[in-house]
Amino acid sequence: MKNLSRLFFVLLLVLSFNANAQDSNNPWKFTLGANAVDLYPVGEDAPRGELFDEFFNATDHWNMLPSLSSLSVSRYIESGFTFTAAGSINEISKIGDSSADDLSYYALDGNVSYSFQDAIKKNGWLDPYLGVGGGYTWIDDIGAGTLNGTFGINFWFSDNIGLTAQTSYKHAFEDYLPTHWQHTLGVAIKFGGKDTDGDGIYDKNDACPDVPGLEAFNGCPDSDNDGIEDSKDDCPNEAGLAEFNGCPDGDSDGIADKDDACPTVAGLKALAGCPDADADGVADKDDSCPNEKGPSANKGCPWPDTDGDGILDKDDKCPNEAGTVANNGCPEVKPTPEVVKALNTYARSILFDTGKASFQKETDNVLQAMVVIFKEYPQADFAIEGHTDSVGSKSTNQALSGRRANAVRDYLIANGISAARLTANGFGEEFPIASNKTRNGRKENRRVEVKLK
CATH class of the missing domain: 3.30.1330.60 (OmpA-like domain)
Structure with missing residues (x-):
């Protein structure tokens, strides 16, 4: 029990140290499960066996407790590398083909591993890794440092929960501590990460980390809820249409209100959104005769042609008598x-x-x-x-x-x-x-x- 207390005290120190060193934009992983210690397939003489011999003979060679017996905390570093601190307890009743008198087993380990998840499929469910590290292991009152090589696989069921299966080869630095394998299986939970704006999207995945936003826009806001994120919305505080870059068209004339000189009345693009009832090219608001065609030079009103000869009175030398253009509005007796x-x-x-x-x-x-x-x-x-x-x-x-x-x-x-x-x-x-x-x-x-x- 003295060694068990010592183990958890050291583990607490390790976890506290790593908590202080936490990168706010990188997640943590907490794994709780069981472990098995196998002293047989290590490449030594009987009662132990050749390297990898009967590697999966759990019945004859594995030492296991019928309870939770391993705990680890991991912190992602960068570029696929992760640091893990782990603690485990067990009871040794099998040393190869021989039995033992229920020796206590305690281990505290740390290792750096590299994930191959992205090489298989980025953000996929299968996450194999290799690691190397060291630790300190006690069997009863005998303790020594170990050099550890690790292979494991994370099976992710969701973004946060998965199953971790791992095996580690532990080579002792002292002859009195036997080299052995340790297998662990546990439930893994990823957590942590910084969310500055509190929108539920971690800063590392948030394109707008300082402003609350929507997942659909990678954390960027849509203030007017028109389905267009503010950075692409020409009218971010006024709900509008995608065809007008988020600006409204109140009169539905195909011209955004911000560009419409008559935003409440449907009009023509050529007249900045204003109507032209008589289609004379003069907007009704500027037309003195809005229901009668006329030139802009006459404020939208037609020039008179009293004699109806097609020559306006202003150009007709005989305004009261139909004439010809060739004769300046005056009649000709005989056509040419x-x-x-x-x-x-x-x-x-x-x-x-x-x-x-x-x-x-x-x-x-x-x-x-x-x-x-x-x-x-x-x-x-x-x-x-x-x-x-x-x-x-x-x-x-x-x-x-x-x-x-x-x-x-x-x-x-x-x-x-x-x-x-x-x-x-x-x-x-x-x-x-x-x-x-x-x-x-x-x-x-x-x-x-x-x-x-």
């Missing part, structure tokens, strides 16, 4: 050949539904352009002529061309051109301008022409 050519260019691009005199939708812009030209020459009279290709009967083509010419005339009249100025006639396939033997030729022959009367 260039104007007539332009009319025919438009007329030949009029598209009708197949076999009908109804217009295709995309033709409306062409007809409107013709209306503008007719209005520029209120004194001129025109003939609208319809033509077809030679596909089908002459009578059918004649009738279709007449209906199409009249459809154009009716459109012009409906849009403000005097009926007295317009005539309409169909000529069918009588006057082709290209060969009806080719597809392109037939396309050219299907046309409407405008002639100055």
Whole structure:
């Protein structure tokens, strides 16, 4: 019992020394278990055996107590190295093939080991290690120092709890203390580590060790709880969207509030998030006529065109009488050949539904352009002529061309051109301008022409 008290006193000193030397960012390991002492397979004469002979013959050669009999505390140093201090007790009743009179066994050991865990799988469950160290062992009243070689395996069930199996070869420095093997098996618990900000993540794994944070962000905070850590959040105190780097978009117009000149009303990116009801490029807040298109030079209001000739009053020398651009807004009595050519260019691009005199939708812009030209020459009279290709009967083509010419005339009249100025006639396939033997030729022959009367 005197030796047992001495053992635990020395063990207390060792543990106290290492506690004072603790690295706050490296964990400790506490292992509590049982040990077995085997004096047989050490490479000596009978009653002991050859080295490793009957190494696992626990029944005949191992000395064990039916209780907890080993205690160790380990501290990780760095780069895979760990220092361990261990104490154990046992009772020797077998020395090789011979029996003994229940000799007491006490040991205090320290060793440095190297883990191969990362070489197998980083942070994996299997953690084998090799170690070397020394200690002091007593068998009854005989004590001597030992040189120890150790092999062990930690089996980790979780980040903190595991099972440690270890075997150590202890070579005594004195002949009176026998060389032997000691096997230990115990439950291991890892603990310790510094958590400065108290967020449950150790500083060594915490990217923001001084500020409480979330495990999902490696210990960094998300102050506004929008799922974006503060370091990547342009608006860390205001919940927002990932597409805007954590900033909100209150009016859901695709522009973050911090960049939105009108954050409560959905608007356009081109106008810094402000709306433009009349789509004239002037934001409603700056538009004197927000529901009517106008240039920014006139505060969003349209310039007037009293005579409707497409020339604004500010540029029209005859603002009350429709005219032409070429004549500065004043009317011209007779259109020039260039104007007539332009009319025919438009007329030949009029598209009708197949076999009908109804217009295709995309033709409306062409007809409107013709209306503008007719209005520029209120004194001129025109003939609208319809033509077809030679596909089908002459009578059918004649009738279709007449209906199409009249459809154009009716459109012009409906849009403000005097009926007295317009005539309409169909000529069918009588006057082709290209060969009806080719597809392109037939396309050219299907046309409407405008002639100055």
